[in-house]
Amino acid sequence: MKNRINTTCFREIKSSFKRFLSLLVMSMLGVGVFVGISMAAPSMMKSIDEYYDDSNYYDVKLISTLGFSDENIEDIKKLDSVKEVYGSNSKDVLLNTGENESVVKLIGLNEDINMVEITSGTKPKNNGEIVVEEALLKKNNLKIGSYVSIVNDDGFKKTKLKIVGTVKSPLYINAASSSSDRGNTNLGTGKINYYAYIPNDNFNLDYYTEAYVTVKGAKEKLTNSENYNKLVDNALNEIEDIKNDYKNKDIMKFIPKLITRF
Amino acid sequence: MAYIEFKNVNKTYQMGEIEIKALNKTSFEIEKGELVVILGPSGAGKTTCLNILGGMDTVTGGKVFVDGKDITKYKDKDLILYRRNNIGFVFQFYNLVQNLTALENVELAVQLCKDHLDPKTILNKVGLKNRIDNFPSQLSGGEQQRVAIARAIAKNPKLLLCDEPTGALDYKTGKQILKLLEETARKEKMTVIIITHNAAIAPMADKIIKFKNGSVSDVVINKKPKSIDEIEW
Numbered sequence: 001m002k003n004r005i006n007t008t009c010f011r012e013i014k015s016s017f018k019r020f021l022s023l024l025v026m027s028m029l030g031v032g033v034f035v036g037i038s039m040a041a042p043s044m045m046k047s048i049d050e051y052y053d054d055s056n057y058y059d060v061k062l063i064s065t066l067g068f069s070d071e072n073i074e075d076i077k078k079l080d081s082v083k084e085v086y087g088s089n090s091k092d093v094l095l096n097t098g099e100n101e102s103v104v105k106l107i108g109l110n111e112d113i114n115m116v117e118i119t120s121g122t123k124p125k126n127n128g129e130i131v132v133e134e135a136l137l138k139k140n141n142l143k144i145g146s147y148v149s150i151v152n153d154d155g156f157k158k159t160k161l162k163i164v165g166t167v168k169s170p171l172y173i174n175a176a177s178s179s180s181d182r183g184n185t186n187l188g189t190g191k192i193n194y195y196a197y198i199p200n201d202n203f204n205l206d207y208y209t210e211a212y213v214t215v216k217g218a219k220e221k222l223t224n225s226e227n228y229n230k231l232v233d234n235a236l237n238e239i240e241d242i243k244n245d246y247k248n249k250d251i252m253k254f255i256p257k258l259i260t261r262f
Numbered sequence: 263m264a265y266i267e268f269k270n271v272n273k274t275y276q277m278g279e280i281e282i283k284a285l286n287k288t289s290f291e292i293e294k295g296e297l298v299v300i301l302g303p304s305g306a307g308k309t310t311c312l313n314i315l316g317g318m319d320t321v322t323g324g325k326v327f328v329d330g331k332d333i334t335k336y337k338d339k340d341l342i343l344y345r346r347n348n349i350g351f352v353f354q355f356y357n358l359v360q361n362l363t364a365l366e367n368v369e370l371a372v373q374l375c376k377d378h379l380d381p382k383t384i385l386n387k388v389g390l391k392n393r394i395d396n397f398p399s400q401l402s403g404g405e406q407q408r409v410a411i412a413r414a415i416a417k418n419p420k421l422l423l424c425d426e427p428t429g430a431l432d433y434k435t436g437k438q439i440l441k442l443l444e445e446t447a448r449k450e451k452m453t454v455i456i457i458t459h460n461a462a463i464a465p466m467a468d469k470i471i472k473f474k475n476g477s478v479s480d481v482v483i484n485k486k487p488k489s490i491d492e493i494e495w
Contacts (some may be wrong), residue, residue: 004362004370011361 048173049223055115055170056219058086058212059232060239067207075242076211081235083216086113087208089200092185092192094151097140101151102193103185104136107169108200113212114170116197120144121165124199130161132196133175137166155204167197213239264291265329265453266315266421272323273310284310286476288324292469297447297487298455299464302473308457309425311473315455316423317345329420346374350414352424356406358398364409365394371413384416385409388442404435408442415446422446422454429458433495440466440490462495 013020051057062068062076068087077085089108094101109116109124109131116131121144124131130148137143142163150159172195174180182192215235221228273285285307292298300308313319314326317333326333328348336344358367368381385394388408398406407427414422424443428436440456444466447454456467464470465488472480 001369001373004366004373007366008359008362008370015361 045222045224051170051173052223053219055117056113056214057170058113059215059218060213060235062211062213062239063209067205067209068211069207073208073211076213076239079235079238079242081216081231081238083214083218084113085214086110086212087210088113088212089203089205089209091153091155091203091209092187093153093156094187095194095196096149096151097136097142098146098148099140101188102136102140103188103191104132105182105185105192105195106130106150107171107195107197108203109197110200113214116170117168119166119168121163124164124197127158127199127202128160128162129164130196130198131165131167132163133168133172133194134166135175136194136196137163156198157202157204161198169195169197171195263327263330265294265296266292267327268311268315268324269326270324271311271314271321271326273307273314273319274322283476285314285321288473288477290471290478290481292453292455294453295447295451296453296468297444297466298453298469298471299467300455300457300471300473301459301461301464302479303459306473307476308473312423312425312455312457315421316349316351317341318351347376348420350417350419350422352407352410352414352422352427354426354429356398356410356430358406358409358413360398363395363397364390364401364405364412367398367409368413368416372416375417377418379416379418381412381416384412388412388415403431404438407431407435407439411439411442411446415450415452420453422452424454424456426457426459428460437490444490460495463490463493465493466490 070087073085073087076082088110090105092103092105095104118131119134121131132148137146142148144163144165146163148161148163150156150161153159168175172180172182175182175195182195184190185192213235215231218228218231218235221231268288268290271285271288272283275282275284288307288311300311302308310319314321315328317336321334324334328344333341333344359370362370365381365385368385372378372381382394385391388411390405390408390412393401393405398409401409407430411424411427414424422443427443428439431439440463443454443456446452456463464482465484468484468487470480470482470484471478472482
């Protein structure tokens, strides 16, 4: 036998179809708004996690006033919770861009950690080349092929550099927004204006200025979730333990070098 | 024990601090297959009593037994099954589904029961053979009430409860409806309870229960009930 409850239901819809349709559309809008709002935060978290995973972004950054030697890197690598350690070089310099001088953070190009995206042009192939962020080109009327030079710094093998490409770095994900901050320095006005990448070889250093650590099991977790934070805190504790050893040992190694530099 | 037994039933409505007693220690008994008429002035508690009997309302005190079972102890789910399988209700204002035809209205009631009668046959029986595909808005008052009665009877219930079935009808149509109810009671041997405030039809019933102020004031048993054709008012 036909279900008469369905019959009366369909007839009622048919007889006032426009009203039914408008109520349906209103409900859909309401549901859509609610779903959109609920998904906004998880979506954002997932986006950043994917980006960081794709560029192998670091979990812990270590900086030291004395820098890191290969030995230090090995010691940190031996810790249980550490997956990999990468030594990196960076320095703030005054860069002459033709019309004016800007404070630029120069970072050594590394293919494995905090991987960058070359948005136009090519990677620097030798010490005479540099890739810069878009903003540097735009605000200084430069283009790929222009030359810039490092002012008053003997920490580099080559100081006159040719711009061969533009770069996007995961270390500065909001570089494109007008309110973004690239950090502070003790050069110039105290604010860093741009970042740029050069080959590691161009740095005149025999130590690393910072070390980037990836934590075991952290890549699989969602960045900034509770589980992720727990893992990283674990790693931090282990690193804190060996930090105290260094305070005494390395000073003796570096003092001769400090004297020669000055 | 009688087929239907009302024992000291109380029904009180609480409106803030005021208590309204719809039924106050109501008690009566009805045997199987009886045609009962419940008389009383308006506000006496007749409809409340029928609603409780039909499982559409709960009591605040007392017990009600139907066919040996205590329906005051029924929870929601049990009441639903009780209403579906055992009760046929005819309302004063028909309550038909406006966008279903007469036949579909009866089919709607029938699809809930296991042990039902054929909708078309019943509609023929109530005299609506030519009106089965008309919507309620296309039927007259008497015809609509007949569809409502067909809907109630087709369920093949234990109890047929009628709340002022002729209240909205004229003398002639009302008489026709009552004749139909009388036939159902006598021929199908169904227990039929009719509420009315028209005392003139009392002689057709086997038992007359008189309500006053929320309780039973009198019960009259008719050894020789008259047929409705013989009654004029």
